[in-house]
Amino acid sequence: MTEDSGRPDERLCATEKVGYGVGDMAANLYLGFFGLFTLYFLTDVYGVAPAAVATMLLLTKIINAITDPAIGLLADRTRSRWGRYRPYLLWCALPYGLTAILVFAGPDLSDNGKLIYAYVVYLLAMLGYSLVNVPYSALLAVISPSASERTKATQYRFIFAGLGTLVVGATARPLVDWLGAGDEARGFFWASILFGVAAVTLTWITFATTRERTAPQAAQASGVKDDLRALFSNVSWVVLSIGGVLLVVGLGTRLGSLALYLKYFMTAGPADVAGPVFLWMDRFSVFITLGVIGQILGTLSAPSLTRRFGKIRLMIGMNAIHGVLLIAGFFLTADQFAPALVLHGLGMMTFGVALTLLFAMFTDCVQFGEWRTGRNTAGLTVSSSLFILKLGSGLGAAIPGYILASTGFAANAEQSAQTLSGLRIITWIAPGFLLLGAAACMTLYKLDPTLLHRIEQDLRKMRQEGRGGGAAEPVLPGKA
Template sequence: MPQDPTSRRRASDGKLSFVENLGFGLGDMASNLFFQTFNIFLLYYYTDVFGIAPAVAGTMFLLVRFFDAANDPIMGVIADRTSTKWGKYRPYLLWMAIPYGICGYMIFANPDLGESGKVIYATVTYALMLMAYTAINVPYSSLMGVISPSSQARTLASTYRFVCAFGGGLLISLLVRPLVKELGGEDEVAGFQYTMAIFAGLSVLLFWTTFATTRERVKPPKGQVNDLGGELKELIRNKPWLILFVAAMFSTTFIIMRNTVTIHYFKYVAGNGDELFIWIFDKSTFFLSSSMFMMMLGVLCMGFVIRRFDKRFLSIVLTFTTAACLVAFYFIPAENYGLMLAVNALAAFTMGPTSALVWAMYGDVADYGEYTFGRRSTGLIHSATLFALKTGSMIAGTLAGWVLDWFGFVANEQQSESSLLGISLMFSILPAIFAVGKGIALVCYPLDRDKVTEIEEALAVRKANA
């Protein structure tokens, strides 16, 4: 469509201050203090600390995460219909922060129960935590779509978000095992309790900081009528969203599957001794921490690269590079720790920016929905995206527990050749398959830079005329 200087200026407005970008990013650090703990340690905690059989844990992940995934669109609809002096989405960061912290801590409270009681307790507390996570993270994710009308500004905010997210993951991977050992001594149960109490309190403060430092600037079109049936139909007809849905599901599956068995891999396959380090880090802690650091570094470099390349193109190239690195791990000898660190550094460096790029695309998808259908359903779009993430999390957690059981894993025992093979496959080939699936989905994504600019300008003119 014709472009004029006035519309171009309107489309480029909406830059955010450093304080607001950072404050927005700290919300994902709060999320990841628990989310990354679950990704990395929860299966290990349930099998090796709490004493639940891996097949039972896998089935619990399937049931609880399936139930939780269905809650996301409901929360999105609720958030879209919320109206307060603080906006639609920000109030939930204030209201739900304390329930979020309490529910996260309760998972690790570890009361003295029998075998059946432990399964029931784990199921109930995990379900409550995921409900609290949904109630605060659907609005938080939706905030990305209304924090600025500018796609470039949202991409920059996404960069801050994922630097902070991976910073939270770095804190988890770097500090959880040392803190558990330091605070609990030989009592690993007490160590997890004290450690997660610290992270619970910190997550509450971080969410409140995000609430205090951010604003909502993008409003629904004037006269917009809420129609759930119509919104759902428009969502299904939104081709860019459908493609990102698949990409997000595959992405979460391969990341969580690999993180879930990392502790198992170094405990049973590669050895987890700390003889290489003069500090308190064992091999798995150093591996996970270096991975999070390289993901942060990759996101920090994105600002330089994104000005020169299209988001879609970058995401495709980086995703297939990550997949190739994951395949390589199957062929690296278990004793060659240095080569593992090098290959993992490249995998993490290419993985980090794709997360930020894809999340920035969701704001473009919300713009596309308003541009195409005349209705903006930011909360529903982001909540349905979280549904994809929860689905991927469900697949990864379920497969991890079931595959461990299928290959004959027995906690805290010397593993059979079959069990070692199963752990190795989940650390390399299986996540690589899902990473390739993500790359194929992104190849089909239709919104390149020129199309996004055209949509921004059209919406700016439309709103100015209204």
């Protein structure tokens, strides 16, 4: 059964879909810069030991992840003339941009001072990101009651997310070189300013162009314990979160090590990295750019593929194909840059589909929770999902540093065979098996199109009658 396309008053206009989408472009200008360059900047530019950076990335992500459900609970209970979630895009955008700049400021400190500084500013940056991104993600669940319209909004979101990552991948490294004029630390600082200003501006555009269509019911009074109990009894949300963790750990491990893999394995040594290989882009920029183009193509194809295969089967298939492609990449030699580029591009196409489905399916879990309990806890559901995913991204960011430290990595030097082997494992093998695990996990997900259609119809009737959700003893195709 196809998903309901929604009534006219539930449909999103083009301006709103684009406006919602650019919010994730802002996030990817911001977080994309962190994801691609934090490990590189702190080890090769700022001079912090890889193992210390790995621990810092993991601990700060864990601390920050704990704050996400609190932000979600706060947002669920926020009432303003702008709604529950949109106000945070207005209020928190400026600190969100400012904290990003501090991470790449690189003040001249002692070794211990550099590490303490990295802990403080990275934690602040991730908190600033959460204060914007948790409400932004929750906004998707209330932007329309229609699952079809939410999927369309998700598609726009990840098209623009891909464009944001494309901009970072294609321009960040050249900008660092140009703005730094030989001083890499200075280049990273000024580049972070440009990306921070752009992220703030785009976030304000999202605030100005979107609205919340699903208002909280008057009877929706519940305690935090009740909300959490309802969330963790939603087995499909639990399954989706576990699968999402495996996906994010895999991609985080891969992307966090990619710059180092290209620098030390796919060249004869560090000196071979400099200089463009296509237009203004060096090898790393070309790699990231093609990957993002693949991700955008995957995002564009997600709706048509979903109509043909359904969300569940498509999610399983995309993760499985991606895992196989990554494992195949492990067997490439150092001079096979073009085949590595092709495997990366194809893998990111599958990732574009999977990521679009992941966030659309999280909002389906929100609708299921409202249908079953009568409470729309979009902020808690999405923030708890982000909590799980951030734990995954923390592990993904930390794993490369630990493995490199254990293999004797030395910055800006020729690497041992053991170190190069470790780079190959964390770039290809480890993420490949994690994605296969994500595919296996998704076989347990239960919210199929038939059930979602029933949920939409029931919730629409309940809202028209002016009462909360809470289907009486819902009959499910297996426990959802």
